[in-house]
Amino acid sequence: MTTHRRQRRRFLRQLGHALGGAAASRALPGATIALLSGAPTGVAADEIHRREIPDTDETIPAIGMGTYVTFNVGPDQAMRDQLTEVLETFFDMGGSMIDSSPMYGTAEAVLGDCLERLDDTEGMFSATKVWTRSTSEGREQIEDSLNLWGIEEFDLMQIHNLVNWEAHLETIRARRDAGEIRYTGITTSHGRRHDSLERIMRDEPLDFVQLTYNVLDREVEQRLLPLAQERGIAVIANRPFRRGRMFDRVEGKPLPDWAPEYGIDNWAQFFLKFIISHPAITCAIPATSRPEHMRENMGAMRGPLPDEDTRRAMITYLEEV
Amino acid sequence: MLPYSLDVYFSVIARMNAELWWAAMLAVLAATLVVLSVADERSGWIPRLAALTLALGWLITGTVFYGDRLEPLFFGAHWFQWAYTAQAALLALVAVAPRPGLPRASPAAVGCGVTLMLVAVLVMPGTEAVLRDGWPEIRLVGLAPEPTLVFTCGWLLTRTPGWPIALLALIPLAGGAAAGHSALALNWGLDWVVTAAAAALVLLPTLLAQHSH
Structure with missing residues (x-):
């Protein structure tokens, strides 16, 4: 029964994509999906927010999933069972984009194991990173990541924290040209190396950047987010909860x-x-190891979004509490 | 920032203890003998044997815990493995060096040192048994880094200050700082005991010397 429900939901979602991306998602609101699939109506009361990848016709859901810490659980089977449930909830509620990295210990291996347990991961947008100073190791890392995830190609390959970025960008572009990777990207976190990232964004043709953006860490609003809009670069926001703090x-x-x-x-x-x-943001990637938190996170893809005045009120409210 | 959670960290400890329960028991027995050896040092070889036992504990913690168990989860594990191996080598070197030996410190310093050693062998595991799920989710001296650090700080306090002790204190001091970071990152207050033990190793000899004058 669970499998059939999931497949029906997946079918409805894919139908939405086939009908034309963002416009179709609006045409097929979450409430309809919930009604037909039995998903909880408390969170599926409105449409799913999707964002266009600049200069393409492709859209991805505005909430993805990070794997830092949460999926680094080693061989513990009970934790892997719980993470499989997290992943199932993610896909059931319209999720698509999953981000990981070789730096995250066993996260990619655990993710691959959990994905294998799900009988349907169609529509997944896979994103990982290269994280090494060595160029040749970088090539090997991409192969290792493919094996660990159990997939044949990555949608997005990023360079983690700008490490040896010139050489890795060459590697990734070569693989993209060979049709083995669809998008290139570069990442940074908690405000480090913003100047370097800005230079790369100006000088290099990139599809994605990943940076830290949340209601308390808004430095990127000054230069990086406007630059991403100007240059047509999709933006992934990491650390949306400041690691839970x-x-x-x-x-x-x-x-x-x-x-x-x-x-x-x-x-x-x-x-x-x-x-x-924020109009420049393509996707936020909260991480969790609990299914109930995943349901809360994915609920943010539904319902009206705050306008500029409300965003300011959100900042003020949070600064005052 | 550590790339694993507190639950995952303790699951690594639990699996290691469950699989190597015999090594865990031997390590606790060896630590108990080292505590007892401080009470009765009839021969100069006793502290040397204690230092060699500690060296073995550091080597096992570095190799088994960091090099094998934590390595898949933590990119920095091999740095810790090297640090623990280096400390094992230093302890072994000081243990076999003909001079200056490892003379006993003042009674007050020995009392403080033995207290820290007992904290590492009994109080830390006992507290964790209550706060976590009991055996095997307990960090034990000689296999897990935190009680090994506290125990070593305690034992070093029982020795007369001098260049060998200063040399042997360097890595435990760095370990105390790392434990403070871990206490914050994993929100596990018990790790502050390690930082406190490292601070005691620096401050207590000076304070006791001033007091005796």
Whole structure:
């Protein structure tokens, strides 16, 4: 039964894609998917927000999934079972983009194991990284990652934290030209190396950048996000919850009165909706090891998004609590 | 930033203890003998044997815990493995060097050192047994880094300060700093005991010397 429900949901989602990306997603609101598939209506009460990859006709859901820490669980079977449930929830609720890295210990191996247990991962947008100073090791890492994920090609290959980026970019471009990778990207986190990233974004043709952006870390609004829009580069926002520390800040604090107007039922959705309402952001990638948190995260893809005034109110509210 | 969670860290400890339970028991027995040896040092060889036992503990922790168990989960594990191996080599070197030996410190310093050693052997595992799920989710001296660090800081306090002890204190001090980072990153307050032990190793000899004057 579970399998059939999942396949039906997947079929409906794929139908949405086939009908024309973002426009079709609006034509097939989440409530309809929920009604037909039995998904919880509490979070599927509106359409799924998708974002266009600049200069393409392709769209991806505005909420993806990170794997840092959460999927680095080694051989522990109980934890892997729970992560398989997380992954199943992710796909069931319209998720697509998954991001990982060889730097994350066993995360890619665990992810591959969990994906293998799911009988249908069609529509997944796979993103990983190269993370080594050695150019030849970088080539091997891409092969290793393919094997660990159990897939034949990556949608997006990024250079982790700009490490040896010139050489790795050459490797990735060669593989893209050979049809083995679809998009190229480069990443940084927690504000380091923004100047270098800006230079690369100006000088190199990139499809994606990944950087830290959340309601408290907004430095990238000044230069990097406008530059990404100007250069037609998709943006993945990492650390949307500051590795969970933002929840400590708001523990026991109420959401603002106006939150329900934007379909915000919890703090995860408050944080995520702030991020994906920025016009330059393509996708946010929260990480979790708990299915109930995944449901909360994916709920941020539904309902109205805050406008500019509301975004300012969100910042003010968070600074005051 | 550590790329694993507290639960994953303790699952590594639990699996290691379950699979190497005999080594864990031997390590605790050896640590108990080292504590007892401080109480009765009739021969100059006793502290040398204790240093060699500690060297073995550091080597096993570096090789088994960091080099084998944590390595798949943590890109920095091999750096720790090298540091633990280096500390094992230093301990062995000081143990077999003819001079200056490892003379016993003042009674007050020995008392503080033995207290820290007992904290590592009994209090830390006991507290973890209560706070976590009991055996095998318990870090034990000689296999897990944190109690090994605390135990070593304690034993070094029982020795008269001098260049060998200063040399042997360098890596435990760095370990104390790393444990503080870990306490913050994993939100596990018990790791502050390691940082406190490292601080005691630096501060206590000076404070005790001032007090005796």
